[in-house]
Amino acid sequence: MSSPMEIVRELTGPGGEFELRDEDVLGARLPVFANRARDLGAVLARSSSYGDRDYVVTASRRLTFADHAAAVASTAKALREDLGVRPGDRVAINAANSPEWIIAFWATIAAGGVAVGYNAWWAPREVEYALGHTEPKLVIADAKRAALTSGTGVPVENVLTVETDVPSLTSRYPGAALDVPDVAADDPAVILYTSGTSGRPKGAVHSHRNLTSVIEYHRFNDALARASGDPAGPSSRRYLLALPLFHIACLHNLAVPRLATGTAVIMHEGGFDVDEVLRLIEKEGVTNWGAVPTMAHRMVEHGDLSRYDVSSLTAFSLATAPSSPAFKERLRAVFPPAKDALVDSYGLTESCTGVSVATPADLAESPGTLGRPTLGVQLEIRDPDDRPVPAGVEGEVCTRSAYNMVGYWRDPDATARAVGTDRWLHTGDIGMLDERGRLRLTTRRSDLIIRGGENVYPAEVENVLAEHPGVRECIVLGVAHPDLGQEVAAVVGVAAAPPSPGSSSPPPSPEELTDYARERLAYFKVPTRWHITTDPLPRNATGKVLRRQIESSLP
Structure with missing residues (x-):
């Protein structure tokens, strides 16, 4: 061989x-x-050849590739002819995971539109911003988020529900043929939001080239496994989808490439529940699962997992947030699929897929590594003057590939800062390469908090808290949490208590600030630890808050 x-x-x-x-x-x-395929429309057209194979399976439903193609063709025709969607129009999807989410995505592509994945955990204010930012022709939402959309006050021509409208559209034009408009390789196909350091989410624009390149990367991995002696082909694999579809992990790197390879997607609906997920793995013979560390933590703490037969699971990976070598060892001890198959990776919304991947051999030889660059990825560590540094020297992680986003939607300044004319993406993450070319991160994006796999930028939370009339100054930090990896903590400076009743409002309480933040932010961004003080926050000579000093003194 x-x-x-x-x-x-x-x-x-x-x-x-x-x-x-x-x-x-x-x-x-x-x-x-x-x-690679010319565009995503070509990928969709080919998928019907997989016929009666399972494409999307839930605990109670099965959608074959033929069923999916027919549903998408009917829905796309309705979007064009009945709802006026034209090439380049944005169609926002704001919903929890369901087969209808995937149908809505592919129907948008088939209609020539740009699918915009809204974070289903957003608060009304965040939804309101995104509606104004991307100006969707229509919104497809589940009932809960449809009400949220209507309540923002931003005019939207049509708000369609996942529960009623999408099923109606999928059957409106039986026998409809796919008629996908021509697009250029670098035309937008998808916009996914990533939290913004300036306090506003940013819409990462992913082109048809980006997505078809990601598809080829996954097809290459399948071919590499086959050529290396793995008897299991794509048609026999079954991938667990247990993360939100508005993330690249499950949309770009699962639902989309598996349509191209004729592979089943086993979708868990609802919040993560260890028993339900393991039951689904056992029932459907899941072979591949990409989890986040929070899911793995909950399995470690769950107790006896041996009552579930998960022997079908031959590939298990961790993504979206770092996990320590010590935790990986605990996971291997209680979850057999992680023992010999565990891999780790590093990527971000802007990169569309993994920038680097650590194999089981990499992790055994160098615990904590995030592996070597993905096929087709150029990776450099650069100093503050934007010059590459040698192995072992710390600097900013920069990457270039055909996977990287086109830029940020309607934000040329942020795009110019992130992606230069040479197409190198500056991640803002700090790391180094070892002598064998493997990446190791030392700091994730400045002060980014990663709570249960979700990115929380302190600036966004700080901007909201600063609007409270009782807050004089504040700083938001990530602190260690045994389940979530990190939780959000806020140190809030307030005026001293009034000398006599009625002279002015008393300082806000943690409960008041929690309620205030909860009305304006997604729940995972709301601080769960508060320290309220009348002392000024420590600052350096230029007036910058000394974040690390505060971090080390938190009670």
């Missing part, structure tokens, strides 16, 4: 199925997959 490096060269070299060659991408020469 050929060595792994020889197999990669054969697959990606000239004439190979996954040939990589340099092409112009938005003004820069980048390695791209020569045989």
Whole structure:
């Protein structure tokens, strides 16, 4: 048998199925997959050939590839002819996971629209901002979020419900043919939001090239496994989808590529529940699961997991948030699929897929590593002058590939800061490469808090708290949490209590501030630890709050 490096060269070299060659991408020469699909519409059209295979399976429903193609064709025709969706129009999806979410996504693509995934945990104020920011032609939402949308006061031409309207659209035009408008490779296909350091979410724009490149990367991994002796092909694998579809982990790297490979997506609906998820794995013979550390923590703490047969699970990965080597060892001890199959990775919304991946061998040799760059990814560590530094030297993680986003929606300044004309993405994360080219992070995006896999930027929370009339100054920090990884803590400076009753309002209490934040922020951004003080926050000579000093002195 050929060595792994020889197999990669054969697959990606000239004439190979996954040939990589340099092409112009938005003004820069980048390695791209020569045989990728022209656009997502072409991927969708091919998917009907998988016929009666399972595409999306839940605890109570099954949607075959043929069913899905028919539902999408009918819905896309209704979007175009009845609802006036034109190429380039944005269609927002604001809903919990369901098969209808996926149908709505692909129908938007088939109609020539741009699918915008709203964070289903957003508070009304965040939804209001996104509606004004992306100006969707229509919103597709579950009943709970449809009411939220209508209550924002932002005019939306149509708000369709997942429960009633989408099923109606899927059957409105039986026998409809797919008629996908022509698009250019770098035209927008998807917008997903990432929290903004300036206090506003930013819409990362992902093109058809971005998504079809991600698809080829996953197809390459399937081919590499097959060429390396793995007898299981894509048609026999079954992938668990237990993270929100408005994240790249489950949309770009699961639902989308599995439509291209004819592979089943086993969808868990509702909040994460250890017993329900393991029951679903056992029932459906799930083979692959990408989890976040919070899910893994809950399994570790759940107790005896042996009553569930999870022997079908041969691939298990952790993503979206860092986890310590010590925790990985505890996980391996109680969850057999993690023992020999655990992998770790590093990526961000802007990169569309993993920037680097650590194999079980990498983790065994170098605990804490995030592995080597993904196929087609160029990775450098750069100093403050934007110059590459050698192995072992800390600096900003910068990456370039055909996967990287086009830019931020309607935010040229933020785009210019993040992605230069040379298409290098500056992540803001700090790390280093070891002598074998493996990445290790030392700081995640400045002061980013990662709570249960969700990104929380302190500036956004601080801006909300600062609007409270009783808050003089504040700072928001991430503190360790045994289940979530981190929880959100706020140190709030207030005026001294009034000398006599009635002279002025008393300082706000933690309960008052919690309620205030909860009305304006998604629940995961609301601080759960409060320290209210009348002392000024410590600052340096330039007036900047000394975050680390406060962090070390938190009670």
